[in-house]
Amino acid sequence: MTKLSTQDRPGQLGRSWDRAPHDPGGLPARARIGTFVRRRRLAPYLLLIPALIGVGWLIVWPTIQVGLFSFQNYGILQLAGVAPTRWVGLANFITIFKDQEFWVSLRNSCVFAAVVVPLTLVTGTCVGLLLNRLGPRMSMIVSGSTLLAWATPTVAATVIFYWIFNPDGGVVDWALTRLPTWLGGGAATWAGFNWTSSVLPVYTVATLLLVWQGFPFIAVSVLAGLRTVPAELYEAARVDGAGPWQVFWKITYPLLKPIFLVLLLLSVIWDFGVFPQLYILTGSGANLDEYNLGIYVYQKAFSTPPSYGLGGALALVLTVILLVITVGYVRASIKQGALQ
């Protein structure tokens, strides 16, 4: 027993495990736990614990806090502990819904997502289909350049677009100025045209940027899906005289529907409250009519003096909007049989 207990130190547990049967008092604690875990099939859950702790610490707890903030007057004074935190009921939500800026931001977010998501999906799918048909060398060139767009860090990509569309010497204004008038060019409109000063131009730039950044992921996912479709199906379709359009809608699309669904949902979530790109393009959010919900939340929560309560309430509203969209779409798809 003495011998065993010295070997029971951490790091030598393996050996004490081997000698467990010699223990006069029955199985050692460790072995008993092992049996318990095996009988109750707890191993998967135990393996999940570290991840769950991480998720709980980094996501669940902050989410709960944001939820609490949204019903409090939580600001800088409360954070510093100088003034007491008060529960304010629904006051934060009322402030938000009364604020005209919120509705402008919501409109911008909705329209933006409605334009960017389909554009990204269509572009990505087209590139995916193209990649599937290309020979190895061309496929490498196309996928390489596509992935380069994806690999460019968001801030770097946005700053590049910001330069391209800069009114002081940006290449787009330069090129448009030199374009003949009958093509919509000309110095009258485009010399020093300010792309970031009103809603339509700034969202045009943001659309180009987000489609450019977003389509590679769609293309790669679609390509991966296409590789799983048996070639016989296409052969059979061609024998039956189906054109490419019919092949896509009758074979590819139905088979890849689950993939498209996931891509669609992810794109909506990404594009709806997109923050860094618009924040950089609009210049720290000084032009209120160009806000989307992401910038609106940031501005309310963190500009002087910060109002974390208002920010929390807004984050909650944003989450609910996205949940409604997601749940609604998933339900509709299950009904249609796209997901089992």
Next chain:
Amino acid sequence: MNGVVTQFHKAYPAYAKTKVHVVFVPWENRTTDWTTAFSSGKNGPDVTELGNTDTPTVASLGMLANIATDVHKWSPSSNIVKGMLANDTVGSRLYAVPWFGGVRGIWYRKDQFAKAGISSPPTSWTQLVADAKLLMNKSPGTYGIGAPSDYTNGIVSFIWGAGGQVAVDQGGKWVAELNTPQSEAGIKFYADLYLANHVSPKTYIGQTELGAPGATSGGSNEDFALGKLGMYVDGPWAKAEFPKNAVDAANFASFPIPGQSSGQSPAFAGGSDLGVWKLTKYPAASWDLVKTMDSVSNSTSFANSAGFFPPFTTQLTSGAYSSNQLLSGFAKAATVTQISPLNAKNWAIADTTDAVIPTMMKALMQGANFSQTVDQANTELQNILNTGKK
């Protein structure tokens, strides 16, 4: 700053071994950094520079130490321009001391004015527009005067110049006055620099004087420096932001923003203060450092190097500025100034978070209905100044 630290060590032998660690913070980040430092209680400064419009807000958030007793014992304090010190005062408490002041005026080039046949700077708004057009005629492809829409500190001068007010404090309650006939005349004049008179380019809509919001160079500042803009509203400090290849810099000169029909429009009394951080571990040493930095000679040499004015009456009236080609106009502008309501407790919300005046001006320049837009801005401004919410 190194010289100042040496002086500090010499003047206060007790701190001979005290290290002074100077951290330069980008101006746009200042409020975020204060907030972070104050809320976490860590990495806070001992002494901080504050924009004079920040001081009331930051003080009201409890971030600054009350240094009233120290200031009253400090002899140069009686020499400080009264209004500047008043800005840092709440009741009997004092939260900062003025470090330097700055006013905006209008930059121009002496030789360009001469070439266009303008013998002396304009003294009324009609003349200002007429001169802007003369400059444009003389140099095709350029614009006469820059009117960026995101430029509250410049726009207010035109509101005040027409005899209007942004908002007035009536017995502790703010009453916004953007839609009085006088204020509206000023707002309309500014918007019309682009809309009716076409002396300011469309590019500046949605921009600050330095280009896109958040940018630190570009826009009307760069255009003026490169000779693409005849006149430019800003302070003497703008020189530091001009691009290196600025043309014809020897002819830079300034004049005060003219009054509507005569005289000059009140300039926004900008500037910076020095305050002692509430959570500092060394309040006495911090105040002694402030005294060294803000001594008459140190603040004057710093202000001169950066394009500002020292906050001391004796220095301002000494005549050193009125004989300087570039600074004489600004020095004249500094004689007629106003700060309220830009130092109101909730002004930062009105101007930074909700951008009331920039949003209004941008909408007007983009063709929105005039009285409706101004009325809406007025209501929002009044609500924010009183309650912190629109």
